[in-house]
Amino acid sequence: MDSSSRPPTARHRPADVVVVEDDPVDREMVLRTIAATHPGLATAAAESGEAAIAMLTGPDRLRPGLVLLDLKLPRIDGVEVLERLRATTATRLVPVVMLTSSRDPRDVVRAYSAGANGYLVKPVGLRELAGLLACAIGFWCGANTPPSGFSGGGAPTG
Numbered sequence: 001m002d003s004s005s006r007p008p009t010a011r012h013r014p015a016d017v018v019v020v021e022d023d024p025v026d027r028e029m030v031l032r033t034i035a036a037t038h039p040g041l042a043t044a045a046a047e048s049g050e051a052a053i054a055m056l057t058g059p060d061r062l063r064p065g066l067v068l069l070d071l072k073l074p075r076i077d078g079v080e081v082l083e084r085l086r087a088t089t090a091t092r093l094v095p096v097v098m099l100t101s102s103r104d105p106r107d108v109v110r111a112y113s114a115g116a117n118g119y120l121v122k123p124v125g126l127r128e129l130a131g132l133l134a135c136a137i138g139f140w141c142g143a144n145t146p147p148s149g150f151s152g153g154g155a156p157t158g
Helices: 024-037 049-057 078-086 105-114 126-143
Strands: 017-020 043-046 066-069 096-100 118-121
Touching (some): 017 024, 105 118
Parallel strands (some): 017 043
């Protein structure tokens, strides 16, 4: 089988936005909202902190323009995932925005202290979620200029 007919590996598959969410309903809602509001963006999803770390730091790692990271994940919570991403050279500069239901000020401080680029509280309604994601993705994957080699911002990846 020649390389043009092989299924793409993560190394060759673009992902503008990576969604890290353990709740399957919330994950699907975020992915569908992104697809509806930003149909040209490639997305990838991880259902756990471990899966996110592997997806973003492994040998076939993705280089997204944005990671939307849930705070309340089992085993490895979102802040620990963020700390690991910030401690790894390949992911140190990837924009990570917390997307969580927690309004606890201590969680906000923990996230920003670990290196979060933003902290968004999930709204209850789908329309509100679409508006929130449109603003965040519009900035990080549209207006923002990412470092060389990362998706987003309309810049080519290397």
